[in-house]
Amino acid sequence: MRASLVKLACLLSGFAWAAGTAAAASPADADHLIAEAKPMIDKANKDWLPAMERQDAKELAVPYAANGIFLTATGESFVGRAAIERLYQDRFAKARVLDGELIEDGLTAQGPLIYEWGHARIDSEQAGQRSTRAGAYLTVWRREPDGVWRIIRNLTF
Template identity: 40%
Template structure:
């Protein structure tokens, strides 16, 4: 009787557990999300909307800026952006050119490309940042794809 109950429990557990997504499934599911986030990056920066810029970042995300500044955590990244916008940072133009997107492991994708923007500081100085980037996207427990690592060079 115990063996039969254990077998039934195992069968029920296996049928209730969704199959792992294949790399192709992950790419098909995540690519439109990533495209939308990338398309909204400059409009969100231009709107000086820190929460919108950082919306795709996971709670534990790590962001490494081109100058080497490391920001750990979604909330810290939002606060950093709020401070920069409050100090007068105003983005005029920019873009992201994704060059690739590849699976690293189930639920984990690597994106890379070129990104940059032109902005004016609160002191009126024009600044430009353009260079390569790598971003690691992870499917969260709730099914959403979020950035867990981002590095600009």
């Protein structure tokens, strides 16, 4: 757990540096960005569990930017929508998701980025054995040139 937190702190400092290089947003600008992105973030979060239960790896990869990165709790990283889709396909080949929840604990905007954090739980079955995994997440969203907000970094721990 400590190694994951250290890795997260390093990644966050990189995000903070990247966000800090952009023009600082005023509180009103930050509120505007969050209001603009919130429907897309809420949709991705609402669609997450049903897609997990359907084992729909393609739908789970849709919210990611073409070069988005998923960093797992074990430190593995998957770059790009296709790699993230394969990650989910590999997970579905091993276990079936039975239930779960994703709870957003907060959102903040810094420069052009939105940081979302929360926690999730997944109940699954593998070889007849039920298990529960739970943990926290940090997701960084960026508006793409087409106006769609996409995940550029998703970290689970």
